[in-house]
Structures are given as structure tokens and as C-alpha cells.
Amino acid sequence: MRVIPLGGIPELAEGDDLARRLVDSASQIGGFQTRDVVVVAQKAVSKVEGNVVLLADVEPSNEARELAGDGDPRRMEVILRESRTIVRSRPPLVIAETQHGFVCASAGVDSSNAGQPDTVVLLPRDPDASARCLRAAISDRSGIDVAVIVSDSFGRPWRQGTTDVALGVSGLAPVLDLAGERDSVGYELHATQIAVADELAGAAELVMGKTDGIPAAIVRGVRISGDGSGADLLMPRDRDLFR
Amino acid sequence: MRVIPLGGIPELAEGDDLARRLVDSASQIGGFQTRDVVVVAQKAVSKVEGNVVLLADVEPSNEARELAGDGDPRRMEVILRESRTIVRSRPPLVIAETQHGFVCASAGVDSSNAGQPDTVVLLPRDPDASARCLRAAISDRSGIDVAVIVSDSFGRPWRQGTTDVALGVSGLAPVLDLAGERDSVGYELHATQIAVADELAGAAELVMGKTDGIPAAIVRGVRISGDGSGADLLMPRDRDLFR
Numbered sequence: 001m002r003v004i005p006l007g008g009i010p011e012l013a014e015g016d017d018l019a020r021r022l023v024d025s026a027s028q029i030g031g032f033q034t035r036d037v038v039v040v041a042q043k044a045v046s047k048v049e050g051n052v053v054l055l056a057d058v059e060p061s062n063e064a065r066e067l068a069g070d071g072d073p074r075r076m077e078v079i080l081r082e083s084r085t086i087v088r089s090r091p092p093l094v095i096a097e098t099q100h101g102f103v104c105a106s107a108g109v110d111s112s113n114a115g116q117p118d119t120v121v122l123l124p125r126d127p128d129a130s131a132r133c134l135r136a137a138i139s140d141r142s143g144i145d146v147a148v149i150v151s152d153s154f155g156r157p158w159r160q161g162t163t164d165v166a167l168g169v170s171g172l173a174p175v176l177d178l179a180g181e182r183d184s185v186g187y188e189l190h191a192t193q194i195a196v197a198d199e200l201a202g203a204a205e206l207v208m209g210k211t212d213g214i215p216a217a218i219v220r221g222v223r224i225s226g227d228g229s230g231a232d233l234l235m236p237r238d239r240d241l242f243r
Numbered sequence: 244m245r246v247i248p249l250g251g252i253p254e255l256a257e258g259d260d261l262a263r264r265l266v267d268s269a270s271q272i273g274g275f276q277t278r279d280v281v282v283v284a285q286k287a288v289s290k291v292e293g294n295v296v297l298l299a300d301v302e303p304s305n306e307a308r309e310l311a312g313d314g315d316p317r318r319m320e321v322i323l324r325e326s327r328t329i330v331r332s333r334p335p336l337v338i339a340e341t342q343h344g345f346v347c348a349s350a351g352v353d354s355s356n357a358g359q360p361d362t363v364v365l366l367p368r369d370p371d372a373s374a375r376c377l378r379a380a381i382s383d384r385s386g387i388d389v390a391v392i393v394s395d396s397f398g399r400p401w402r403q404g405t406t407d408v409a410l411g412v413s414g415l416a417p418v419l420d421l422a423g424e425r426d427s428v429g430y431e432l433h434a435t436q437i438a439v440a441d442e443l444a445g446a447a448e449l450v451m452g453k454t455d456g457i458p459a460a461i462v463r464g465v466r467i468s469g470d471g472s473g474a475d476l477l478m479p480r481d482r483d484l485f486r
Contacts, residue, residue, distance in 0.1 A: 112435070157484070161437050194396070199449050207465070222449050
């Protein structure tokens with residue numbers, strides 16, 4: 001398996017043709033290949049989709065002022081608007097369930113790499129739709145059918161640091177289910193589901209970095225199959241012991 | 244970055260020279276290189292370390308019988324012995340903090356791939372020591388200084404499926420801290436810590452699989468630095484909102 005950064009992509013802005021940028025970048029290293037997995041940072045996607053908020057336009061509520069602590073209440077107001085429920089809070093830190101159903105810090109609202117100061121980037125409105133559109137546009141511009149993952153960096157309970165996970169998916173099944181398969185001594189693997197899309201997103205992060213303008217990477221040579229959606233990675237509420 | 248499976252390694256048993264097996268496997272594909280990251284599944288490590296329990300030898304307590312539900316109370320007894328605290332339980336499912344401080348399902352006690360029926364494999368007693376020993380033994384047998392990660396598959400709250408994470412580490416800093424670095428428009432990245440060792444473990448899982456006897460993989464061509472321990476990946480209790 002190879003993980004190949006897609007660099008040389010200039011700062012992105014609303015309306016930019018991200019698929020064209022990715023195809024051009026890939027062409028510098030021989031082009032996309034069928035069954036490549038293209039992992040794209042959600043921030044790149046949200047920027048071209050215009051999913052960005054100017055804090056100057058935001059009037060914070062009292063709840064936002066309270067939760068913000070020493071932080072910017074306008075940013076907290078944006079977080080609250082993105083949230084379905086607040087899972088935990090310790091001002092100015094908030095862990096929220098987003099309108100999509102992701103549970104993450106600040107409901108995915110991010111101040112860094114927004115392209116200009118006093119601006120925050122939201123998660124894509126529909127990361128699966130973003131992945132599907134990017135996949136179709138890459139196919140249109142290159143003739144190659146790739147799979148696409150829209151990724152973001154999430155923290156985890158109990159563990160330090162973030163790992164990248166898949167928000168939106170097109171062209172691969174994000175969870176590999178080994179139920180019914182047997183191990184080398186014939187013991188049935190009862191409940192082994194592997195979140196391959198999250199592992200692919202994490203692998204891509206290792207070559208993307210946070211500061212050096214590489215918004216995407218190719219993972220090549222990994223066995224992928226089926227199709228599915230980022231929602232397949234969300235734990236159903238009735239099976240969730242942590243909500 | 245390349246991720247290369249280390250296959251052709253026969254079923255492992257207590258006392259086997261795992262480093263020798265890994266060096267022999269790597270030699271089939273050109274050998275290890277300096278700064279390779281060698282990711283080894285904890286189960287392989289625990290088997291050669293003899294960290295395996297025969298259920299026939301286990302007398303379950305009343306607490307174990309209660310928590311086991313329809314499951315095997317002897318297995319639950321082993322889980323309880325491995326646990327410092329039970330974080331959540333819904334019989335027969337238990338999420339526990341292990342004696343090492345990892346929070347995971349069944350305190351890491353695993354029935355699959357144990358090598359024989361009615362046997363469970365525990366986590367290594369000291370995964371950092373296991374990683375250090377393996378690294379030293381690989382250096383001894385090959386002359387090459389690699390980094391070593393001992394990995395396991397952990398579930399996550401709110402998300403479906405497992406991803407592989409690092410339990411023990413030697414020869415790399417498991418958390419990359421970007422505090423003080425600036426993004427492309429000069430916005431300081433305040434609190435961005437990336438759990439690179441977990442992402443490396445997840446990348447390796449993608450080529451290791453669960454059923455086909457590939458207990459290790461090389462990750463080559465990724466920037467690693469420093470040194471550290473698997474304990475660096477554990478969230479300090481006072482910063483943990485989920486315990």
C-alpha cells in the first residue's frame with residue numbers, strides 16, 4: 001500500500017474547482033489509477049463549498065457567552081448552531097453532536113487555516129454528497145473511477161491527540177465486517193468490524209500534515225470493496241454506551 | 244509513504260524468537276531500513292511472551308458471573324483481573340480501564356486467534372517494554388535501528404468499528420505537537436496534537452488483516468522523530484471528560 005501526498009495545490013476559495021486541482025496535482029505524479037482512494041481534508045471541501053462564517057456577522061446568545069469562558073463567544077455561537085446536542089462541556093471546551101450525528105470537539109468548527117482572520121470553517125453540510133460530487137467530478141475530468149473520503153481530525157475520549165477519520169465516503173464500504181469469518185484455528189470472529197475508512201483517513205493524514213498546504217492524498221494498493229456512506233461509521237444511539 | 248505487510252510468519256507460541264521471525268520475513272522483501280516503523284500486533288507479542296490463559300484454570304467470581312450475562316463467566320473473570328476499573332458495562336459487554344491505563348472493550352482480553360480453543364490472550368504486561376525489547380532484538384539480528392509499535396484494535400465511543408492504535412512504542416514520539424506552529428495565513432495552531440502512532444498502527448492494520456496470518460507490517464518513508472512511550476497517548480485523568 002502506498003500513501004502519496006497531493007501537493008502544489010494553491011490556497012482554495014469558494015467556487016474553486018477542487019476536482020480539477022486534485023487531477024492536476026495527481027497528473028504531476030503519473031495521474032490517478034482505478035481504485036485509488038482519494039482522501040481530502042474537509043477544510044478544503046468546506047472552503048470551496050463556501051461553508052465559512054465571518055465572526056463579525058455573528059451575534060452571540062447568552063448561552064454562547066456562558067459556554068465560551070475566556071474564548072470568543074461568537075465562535076461558540078457558531079458551534080451551538082452546528083450542534084444537535086452538547087455531549088460534554090468544560091468552558092471553553094465543548095464536545096458536541098453535530099447536526100450530521102458526528103460527535104467531536106467544537107462541533108467541527110475550526111479557526112485555523114480559514115484563509116483569513118476572524119473566520120471559521122464549518123464541516124461540509126453533507127459530507128457524503130461532497131464525496132460523491134468530488135468522485136463524479138474527478139471521473140469527469142480524468143476518466144478514472146476513484147473512491148473518495150472527506151476526512152477531519154477528531155479527538156478521542158481517553159487518548160491524547162487527534163486521528164483523522166472519515167466524514168463522507170463514496171466508492172467504498174467504510175466498515176469491513178468479518179462476522180462469520182474464521183481465524184487460523186477456526187474460531188469464528190463474532191463481532192469484528194473494522195473501520196477501514198477511518199484507518200485510510202488516518203494513513204493519509206500522515207503525509208498531509210496540518211501546516212504545509214497538502215489538502216489531499218492518494219492511498220493506493222489497498223483492498224477496498226462495496227460502497228457506503230460516512231453515516232455507516234456512526235454508532236446507533238441504542239448501542240452507544242457513551243451518550 | 245509505503246506500508247508493507249510482513250507475511251509468511253508461522254503460528255507463534257511462547258518462547259518463539261519474534262524478532263528473528265520479523266527479520267527473516269523482512270529479508271524476503273529486501274530487509275529493514277533505518278527509520279522503518281515496524282508495527283506488530285499485540286497478539287503476536289503476547290503469545291511469544293506466554294501471556295495467555297487457559298479458561299479451564301479459571302474459577303469465576305460471583306461478580307464475573309453477573310457481568311458475563313450469556314457469555315463465559317471464566318472469560319469475564321479474566322477481564323476483571325485485567326481491569327483497574329469498569330468504565331461501562333452492558334452484559335456481556337464490558338468497557339474497562341486496564342491495569343496499564345488503556346480504556347477498551349474486555350480489558351483487551353481476546354478469544355480469537357489464541358492458537359487453541361478455550362484460551363484467551365491478554366495484552367502484554369508492559370507493551371512499552373515489549374516494544375523496546377523487540378527493537379533491540381531487531382537491531383541485534385539485523386543491524387538496523389527501526390522504531391517499533393505494538394498495536395491492538397480498539398473500538399471507539401460514537402463510531403462503528405475498530406481502528407488499530409498503539410499500546411507500546413519505542414523509537415518515535417507517539418504524539419506530534421504542533422503548538423506554536425502557524426498555518427498558511429499565520430494563525431497559530433494552539434492545541435493541535437496528532438496521535439501519529441495511532442495513525443501508523445491503523446495504516447498497518449490495513450495490510451495486516453485479522454485472519455490471514457500477517458502479524459506485522461513496515462511503515463516506511465514517514466517522518467518520525469524523538470522517542471516516547473505508549474503512555475504518552477493516555478489522556479490524563481484530570482483532562483478526561485469521559486471517565
